[in-house]
Amino acid sequence: ARSRSAFGQSLLGLLGGGDLDEDSWTEVEDTLLMADLGTATTLEIIEKLRDQISSRGVRSADDARAVLRAVLVDALHPSMDRAVRALPHGEGDARVPAVVLIAGVNGTGKTTTTGKLARVLVADGRTVLLGAADTFRAAAAEQLATWAGRVGAEVVRGKEGADPAAVAFDAVKRGIEAKVDAVLVDTAGRLHTKAGLMDELGKVKRVVEKQTKVDEVLLVLDATTGQNGLTQARVFSDVVDVTGVVLTKLDGTAKGGIVFQVQRELGVPVKLVGLGEGADDLAPFEPGAFVDALLGVNQ
Amino acid sequence: MFDTLSDRLTSVLQNLRGKGRLTDADIDATAREIRIALLEADVALPVVRAFIAQVKERAKGAEVSGALNPAQQVVKIVNEELVAILGGETRRLRFAKQPPTVIMLAGLQGSGKTTLAGKLALWLRKQSHAPLLVACDLQRPNAVTQLQVVGERAGVQVFAPEPGNGVGDPVDVARRAIEEAKHAQHDIVIVDTAGRLGVDQELMRQAADIRDAVQPDEVLFVVDAMIGQDAVTTAEAFRDGVGFSGVVLTKLDGDARGGAALSVREVTGQPILFASNGEKLEDFDAFHPDRMASRILGMGDVLTLIEQA
Numbered sequence A: 001a002r003s004r005s006a007f008g009q010s011l012l013g014l015l016g017g018g019d020l021d022e023d024s025w026t027e028v029e030d031t032l033l034m035a036d037l038g039t040a041t042t043l044e045i046i047e048k049l050r051d052q053i054s055s056r057g058v059r060s061a062d063d064a065r066a067v068l069r070a071v072l073v074d075a076l077h078p079s080m081d082r083a084v085r086a087l088p089h090g091e092g093d094a095r096v097p098a099v100v101l102i103a104g105v106n107g108t109g110k111t112t113t114t115g116k117l118a119r120v121l122v123a124d125g126r127t128v129l130l131g132a133a134d135t136f137r138a139a140a141a142e143q144l145a146t147w148a149g150r151v152g153a154e155v156v157r158g159k160e161g162a163d164p165a166a167v168a169f170d171a172v173k174r175g176i177e178a179k180v181d182a183v184l185v186d187t188a189g190r191l192h193t194k195a196g197l198m199d200e201l202g203k204v205k206r207v208v209e210k211q212t213k214v215d216e217v218l219l220v221l222d223a224t225t226g227q228n229g230l231t232q233a234r235v236f237s238d239v240v241d242v243t244g245v246v247l248t249k250l251d252g253t254a255k256g257g258i259v260f261q262v263q264r265e266l267g268v269p270v271k272l273v274g275l276g277e278g279a280d281d282l283a284p285f286e287p288g289a290f291v292d293a294l295l296g297v298n299q
Numbered sequence B: 001m002f003d004t005l006s007d008r009l010t011s012v013l014q015n016l017r018g019k020g021r022l023t024d025a026d027i028d029a030t031a032r033e034i035r036i037a038l039l040e041a042d043v044a045l046p047v048v049r050a051f052i053a054q055v056k057e058r059a060k061g062a063e064v065s066g067a068l069n070p071a072q073q074v075v076k077i078v079n080e081e082l083v084a085i086l087g088g089e090t091r092r093l094r095f096a097k098q099p100p101t102v103i104m105l106a107g108l109q110g111s112g113k114t115t116l117a118g119k120l121a122l123w124l125r126k127q128s129h130a131p132l133l134v135a136c137d138l139q140r141p142n143a144v145t146q147l148q149v150v151g152e153r154a155g156v157q158v159f160a161p162e163p164g165n166g167v168g169d170p171v172d173v174a175r176r177a178i179e180e181a182k183h184a185q186h187d188i189v190i191v192d193t194a195g196r197l198g199v200d201q202e203l204m205r206q207a208a209d210i211r212d213a214v215q216p217d218e219v220l221f222v223v224d225a226m227i228g229q230d231a232v233t234t235a236e237a238f239r240d241g242v243g244f245s246g247v248v249l250t251k252l253d254g255d256a257r258g259g260a261a262l263s264v265r266e267v268t269g270q271p272i273l274f275a276s277n278g279e280k281l282e283d284f285d286a287f288h289p290d291r292m293a294s295r296i297l298g299m300g301d302v303l304t305l306i307e308q309a
């Protein structure tokens, strides 16, 4: 992990009686703000840290850092179930694929994540079908088809400008017929402020649900996103009931701290992280590793 | 959930109307609220600090005008300072004396470069130019196809001699594009490049090589208005890695406050030329510093108050 403030190495100054000196408090605050936790969350974390430092009688800078790490990890609710629900239901003739819907604002990495997730499932011996329900963006379906070819999945696509709900319906129908294990439906990027496009997304989900249930709705959030990420998460969740978050582009310098607020507000965990543009650059979200990277701790 | 800045300021400074001069305490209280507003708008922390210090300095010497309460007074100063940093006047594109004019686009993955290439092409075509779009993203799956579709929609030619998806050398394509433009009498060349991270030294090197191959008149750094605190690090990395002469802010049709505009402008000194505000090729405008200032502060109403005073 690269970072500007090598917080992990810096010396937190300790005052007697279980408190940090002023500079250290500022440094902690800066680190959290610069990681996009936002002002309110930053203050809350600092309050908790203050409590713990004084109640535990912290004696060394190392202890103080360990407490900060623990407070941050705890704020990410490490016990949440982060498994992606992508396994088929039922047996024999009644068997239906799991359906995963991928959504988010423009350019966050939805199509790439869809491809990477297919790769994980295929590597696990599963059969996967990709539904190209982005019929709007230039060459979006081609992009998904390239991913399908790359990872060994079938793809169902409609014509440019086709009704995305109809394409999603067809993809799931085909997935049921072909008895695949999972259908991953990629949707067009849309800003949460566009009511018409959000309605369209709601419809995609409802139409799919006429055949089988949607197991997982993944909201793809770009790690560079600032405070707007929370608004995005709220609105998408209202429309399609998000069940998990994918935090992409964590291979850059952005820390992705907005997920503290997102997880709490939605009550839904970050499940996966994107760490690059390649097919294998997808990993489970681990609160400890995430916090270490946020604090600039080199492992 | 959050009150608007104007609400918060009003509550902090309710009873101070009619004082002759702002006290330090008034200024500090107001500065605290503005600091939060700026941070909530994703202005980068170091920029917030420098900015607040500047505003405090100015506010200390300010006389309170009869019609403005101290909060309004400070907000007025803040607004003026913001507009000053964002650039009072919009800078226009620089055209080459000897055509073709070369415009290169660079930025993080997914920031909106390819879409912007189409927007610029359409906009310039409507002004009777003959732009050529150049497909130098040979990496992202179907980036070339995407640019071809965008070019078709914009009604302009696309130079895409390599298929992409990992095949072809973008530096070579860039070089050949200039020949092609001269040959086919295009007076403008717009070079779309792959998205890249600031920390990716190899790809940053490639961007610099593309730059050297085409000798651009403008390198535009394309940045998503939703970006948070990373704006500074990323802008610095692109400044140092490839260098840019202007900035384009994209996805302004959302409700992000767009503090990045301030961060990038303040840190690199380069002007913001355009605002991209939608997925369609027409959704594109010159950048307006005054609109951006009130957007960042989320205080259109306060400004109206001040104007009416």
Ligand SMILES: Nc1nc2c(ncn2[C@@H]2O[C@H](COP(=O)(O)OP(=O)(O)OP(=O)(O)O)[C@@H](O)[C@H]2O)c(=O)[nH]1
Binding pocket: A104, A105, A106, A107, A108, A109, A110, A111, A112, A113, A134, A137, A140, A187, A188, A189, A190, A220, A248, A249, A250, A251, A252, A273, A274, A275, A276, A277, A281, B109, B110, B140, B195, B197
């Ligand atoms: N560095 C990095 N780049 C990524 C990651 N995920 C996606 N990208 C890149 O981000 C850009 C956008 O990715 P897409 O998958 O096309 O994003 P999208 O959300 O489908 O975009 P739209 O459909 O246009 O809304 C591409 O250049 C991807 O290669 C990641 O984890 N790390």
Ligand SMILES: Nc1nc2c(ncn2[C@@H]2O[C@H](COP(=O)(O)OP(=O)(O)OP(=O)(O)O)[C@@H](O)[C@H]2O)c(=O)[nH]1
Binding pocket: A106, A107, A137, A189, A191, B107, B108, B109, B110, B111, B112, B113, B114, B115, B116, B137, B140, B143, B193, B194, B195, B196, B250, B251, B252, B253, B254, B276, B277, B278, B279, B283
């Ligand atoms: N709402 C909105 N969407 C935009 C805007 N500009 C671009 N987009 C969308 O953002 C997504 C990414 O845009 P691209 O132009 O592919 O971005 P890029 O920088 O070329 O991406 P890479 O080549 O993968 O790095 C697409 O879904 C675009 O339609 C804008 O101003 N507003």
Ligand SMILES: [Mg+2]
Binding pocket: A110, A111, A112, A134, A140, A186, A187, A188, A189
């Ligand atoms: Mg996509």
Ligand SMILES: [Mg+2]
Binding pocket: B113, B114, B115, B137, B143, B192, B193, B194, B195
């Ligand atoms: Mg592109």
